[in-house]
Amino acid sequence: MSSVDESAAAKDAGEDSVLIRMQDIRKHYEMGSQIVRALDGISVEIGRGDWVSFIGSSGSGKSTFLNILGCLDRPSGGEYFLNGVYVEELGANQLAEIRNREIGFIFQSFNLLPRATALGNVMQPLVYRRISYRRRKEMAMEALRRVRLDDRMDHLPNQLSGGQRQRVAIARALVTEPSILLADEPTGNLDSRTGAEIMQLFDQLHREGQTLILVTHEEDVAGLGDRVIELLDGKIIRDRRAGEPLH
C-alpha cells in the first residue's frame, strides 16, 4: 500500500473519532557502536476527547514518545497520522504550524522563556499567529486566569515557585486552544497538594472535551484518565482501561 493511499485512508479515518494513529514507530539513537532503542515498534490509536496516560519506569521512552507525538522530533521509522495528516511528509515549517495550531505541550522541565514574564510566555505562541498585541494580551490573561495565576502575570519565571511555573506552562499550552494537550510529568516537580490542584484542572479540561495525553510514573496520577498505556524499554507492554487491576 502506497503512502498516498495510506493518507487518503487516514483522512477517512480522521473524520471519525481517531485523532492519532501510530504504526510501528521506532526511535533509535546510535551511540558509537551501540544502538539505543528508545522506542521499538509502538503502535497505538488515540481518539478525540480521550484522556490517555503513559506510564513506565525512568528511561522507558516516555518523553521520546511524547516528543514524536508533539511533532518536535521525527521517528527513525514507522508511520504517524495526526488528524488524518501523514506527519512524515511535512517540512519543518509545516510541523511548526502543527505545533502552533494543534498541540499544546507541557514540558517535563517547563521550558519557559527566562527573560519573559509569565504573561509574555503565555503570549508567545500567539505571536506566530498574526494576532495583535492587545488581543494576545487579552487571550493570555484569560488563560492565566484559568490556571488561577492572574496575580503573578508580571513575574519572571525565576520569581515563581515550581508549581506556579508549571501553571504558566499549562496556560501557554491552553492559550492556543489546541486539539491535543500533551503533558510530560505535569506533577513530577510538585508537592501532592499542588499536584492535586493541577490534576483537578486537567479533569475539568477533559470534561470540556479536551484530548489529553499524559506521561507519568505515578500510578494514581495515571489512574485518573480513561486509559493507561505501560511502556518498558521502548515497547508497549500493557494497554488497559484505568481502574482495571494491575494483575
Added chain:
Amino acid sequence: MFYVIFESTRSALISIFAHGLRSFLTTLGIVIGVASVIAVVSLTQGMSAFIGESFSSLGSNSLTIQSYTPIAEQMRGVRARLTPEDLELIERRGESIASITPILYANRTSQIRYAAQTTFSQIMGTTYAYSEVSQSYMLLGRFIAESDNLTRRRVAVIGEKVREDLALPENPVNEYVELGGEWFKIIGLLEPKGDIMGFNQDDIVLVPYSTMVSLQGNQARTDIQIQLSLSEDADVEDVTRQLTALLRNAHDLGPDEDDDFVINTAEQLMETFDTIINMVTLVIGGIVSISLLVGGIGIMNIMLVSVTERTREIGICKAVGAKRHHILAQFLIEAMLLSLLGGLIGLALGYGLGTAISSSIDSFPPASIPLWAIALALGFSGFVGVLFGILPAAKAANLDPIDALRYE
C-alpha cells in the same frame, strides 16, 4: 510580512536593551567607524563650503594671466614673460573686460620696516583697478589713485596683518615705512578679509605699479601678472579663448608651440580645491569604512555567541510554533538594529567631534554634515548589520527544535 518585522523589532529591542552594556560594546566598532567618517566628512565639507564662499567673494568672473615657463625651457635659461605691452594689448583689444590691472611682485626683497620693527610681506605694484578686480575695500584712508601711478608716488596701502606685525598705530595713515630702501607714505588700510586655507589675505602691501617698475630698474626683464574682471554677461570661456589667441599672436607662437602663459579663473581654482578636498574625503572615508567592516565582524561574533547562549530559548520558540523565518527575522533585525543604533550614536558623536575640532581651531570653518553623509552612514551601518547578521541568524533558524531544547 509587516507583522513579522514589527514583532521581531519589538523583541529585538527588548533583547538589545536587556543587555544594555553588552549591546553597546558590541556596536562600539560601528560607533567609532561612523563617528570618524562623520567627523571627517563634516570637517572637509565645512571647509569646502567655506572655500566656495571665499572664492565667490573673489568674484567668480575674474581672470588672472601669468607667464608660464615649462621646466624644460627653464633648464635652458629661457624665461617666458608677460610685459607691459601685453597689458596694453589686452586693454585695447580684449572683449567684455570690466576692469583690468597689472600686478608686479617685488622681485628682490619683500622686507618692510617701520621704526625698529621689520617684517616680510607680499608686496605688489598695482593700479586703482585692483580694488575692484579683487574686491578689496578700504577700512581707513584711500586706495591707490590713477594720479599716484602717473607720478610714481611713493605711497602704500597695507593690510591689517602688516599693520599688526609692524606695530603701527590703529590708524596708520600718514606714517612712513621703508620698502626696498625707499620711504613710502601709508595712505590707506584695507578691510580685513581673513584666511583662505591658512593663507592670510591681510598680509599684503600695495604700491603704485609704476613706482614698483621704477624700483626694479631693469625694465627689460619685467614679468607682470594681469588680473581682470569681466562684465556681467561675459562668457568666461569665450574671453579666455580670445585672450589666448591675442597673446599667442603677440608672443609669435607657432601652431605647434605651447602657450607661454596661463589664464586662471577663480572658478578653476575653486574646482581644484574641491577636487583635492573630495579626494581627501574619499581616501579617509575608505580607510574608515574598513573599521566599519571590523565593527560588523564584532557584531557577527557577539550575535553568534548570543545564538548559542539562547539556543534553548530558540528551541522553546520553535516548540510553540516559530517557523524558520520568524527566528531568522528576529536575529537579523536584532543585528541590524544593533548596528543602526551604533550608527546613530556614531553620527551624534562624529558631529560633536567635528564641531569641537572646528571650533577649537580658530581658522577652521564651522563643521557641516551633508544629508548624503547621514544617509550613507546609516545605510551602511544597517547594511553591515544585515550582512554580518545573516550567518548567526541562519544558524539560529536552522536549529532543530528538539536539539535546541535539549541544549545545556
